[in-house]
Amino acid sequence: MKKIVLKVNIHCQKCKRDVLKAVTKLTGINQVTVDGEKGTLTVVGDVDPVLLTETVRKSGKVAEIMSVGPPKPPETKSSVKxxxxxxxxxxxxxxxxxxxxxxxxxxxx
Structure with a gap:
């Protein structure tokens, strides 16, 4: 499982909806987050970053890979005060x- 962050031109709700619609057709995705203010798409799961980028580009958006790495580990009980x-x-x-x-x-x- 990995966390992939893409830089995507998202200007409005329609752009956000189009990107989400295109990405959710891929298999192996556990979580998708779109941040319109930062212009980022974050995907956590077992999906190829290049395939993800191509899928977003086919939806008509400009996309580039910002980072690929392991997802943030869940917070453990010992770190809770x-x-x-x-x-x-x-x-x-x-x-x-x-x-x-x-x-x-x-x-x-």
Whole structure:
């Protein structure tokens, strides 16, 4: 499986629809994303980057390969921060003084 990013001239919703319609006919695609502002088409799956580019070009759009590489790995549970226990939200430092019978005062912070 690989992630392929193409630079595609996308000017309007019709352009976006035409590109998506052409690309979704290919087999081996798991995910397709079109970013009109950046002018990129991102495809994740087992598809040939050259075949993908040719398919987009046949739809009447100018396309060039920007990158081909492994997809971003899914986020693992260990990288997710655990919330603090409820008792930690109420923690405060409170000054305490202690005066023993036979010596001077002692302060604990």
């Amino acid at each position: 655990k919330p603090l226990p409820p008792w930690c939200y109420d923690c405060q430092l409170v000054p305490v003084s202690y005066v023993p019978y036979d010596s001077g005062p002692c302060s604990i912070l």
